[in-house]
Amino acid sequence: MSQSRKPSLSIVIPMYNEIDNVGPMIARVHEALAAYNGPWELLIVDDGSTDGTPQALNREAAIRGPHVRIVELRRNFGQTAAMQAGIDEAHGELIATLDGDLQNDPADIPRMIDHLIERDLDLLTGWRKNRKDDLVMRKIPSRIANRLIGKITGVRINDYGCSLKIYRASVIKQVRLYGEMHRFIPAWVAAVVPPSRIGEIEVNHNARVAGVSKYGISRTFRVILDLLSVYFFMRYKARPGHFFGMIGLSMGSIGSLLLVYLAFVKFILDEDIGSRPLFLIAVVFVIAALQFLTTGVMSELISRTYFESSRIQQYVIYKRDDGAETKTGWANADKDDTPNDSQAG
Template sequence: MASRLDTAEPIELSLVVPLFNEEESVGPLIDRITAAMASYPAIWELLLIDDGSTDATIANAREALNRPGLNLKIIALQRNFGQTAAMQAGINQAQGRLIATLDGDLQNDPKDIPTMVAELERRELDLLVGWRKNRQDGLLLRKIPSFIANRLIGRITGVRLHDYGCSLKIYRGSVIKQVKLMGEMHRFIPAWVAGVVPSSRIGEMPVTHHARQHGVSKYGISRTFRVILDLLSVMFFMRFKARPGHFFGSLGLGLGALSSIILFYLFIDKFLMGNDIGTRPLFMIGVMLFLSAVQMITTGILAEMIARTYYREDTAVSYIIREVYEGDPQHT
């Protein structure tokens, strides 16, 4: 087993697992990861990110800190920041050349990780996404909305995958650390990665999926509506992140052109035809379109200024670490 942190050898693989109120799952999860990685030929580490749990998740996880053959670090966040922020915290703390992420609810199978690592290297990919081909979820509340969402995301982002929502993924550390995750954007990670590498370096492979054994799901049907809103944000950032003025400016020019046509028509109607236009709804529409055009163009200018500030100093984080637990150096 090559799981211990050896100062003479770099860490090859970091396993990042966000947790929130998984007191019953965290012990079996560590056991499964340890068993799955027992024959892994390189140095690896396990990072558990507690996202403000209110149960015994941290206490149960700390029982494994000094387990022989396990390089475990527990990162406790100050409060519940959400899965995306917890995942970002783990990625920032990870030291491995490769980084694997998986859920803490025992639905992802750690046994797939060594196979996925080998597949990523064989296909020379920067990101390999797990595909829960045989999902153990409810048809109406999970499978159908997920199918629709995956098709919609693939069409809009251009990165066509069967399962965007699978947390089991393998990344090259140097690539994923170029991506900043905010809000609830963890489900769109392949699209964000496609912003820094060609989509041809993103792949997928079928993985095992288990039904939830403990606790309750953190997601419901309401997530579908949030996905739609997040997807609009992803589409905007993918296409106009570095040039938001083009987006707002295009809208402004279009509204301005329509306003000009309407006002020019009314000008002809007033001064050449002698008709009264002061009370006509078309006149108010033309004026409102003109004001909207001015607003869109000025918004684009402000967005360009904000974008330039963003690129000069992009150091903000979406989480706060309360404490980090590590094992006794004598055991590690």
């Protein structure tokens, strides 16, 4: 890589009850970025910790300097909300995210930045190929989820669950994260940029040495439910009537065919159909079809009202005919206050 000045960088780390990892994490980040040739900031979001994590963070920030910024949430909102808060507050041209448990290695960040710049990517996600986690509780559910998410979303990533990612701020600030949607960030980004601008690279992964894991086998079921929402919003956010309409037309067609068959039985074969379960099934299908079609029309009205009232664009311009790159993002991205140059300390 050329030794030219690197883009400004914001490192976002959500933390929840990680008091034992506060000091080591901040030290590791400073060690990793000691030679970074550009301005950078460390932005740690405390997600309503109750074990003294906020106090430990503020003590470290006072020692390290103003480039270490602490954002404290009023209560525990969850990792997705904490990550979104950090992204909103970030000022860098590039944004790196990682977990606060030291299982992600901050030393991978400079290498990932070089890779993202060389390949001209908008998102580079880490791949924990040699993952140091429990096989049954973490690895197997994760592999199943990764394949399922890739198949449904069309964005083939080996490790959706890795929090170590590098984004261009102008791109990730166009994506809003809700619920527990941080697992599907590559899929959400693919709604803004083509999948060819999303890359993956092998990263280090360490076993947890302090604190308690916040994940369990139950999250597998939450992933499946969230995946349904991702599928719907990726394909039908701007045209929900198509989603409900396809279901309504399918059920209506089946119900209509059943009623035609029953009419043939009644009027041609002169058989009684009133006591047949098939008659009830046909009627239910037709009524359900009308409900789905009506829901589709109402969803279209709500969708159009939403887009008109919030003035959300249905497209994002990357370059105009004069070749100038378009500036996009949320309000924080347009601020003049950029991260301070920092020194490992």
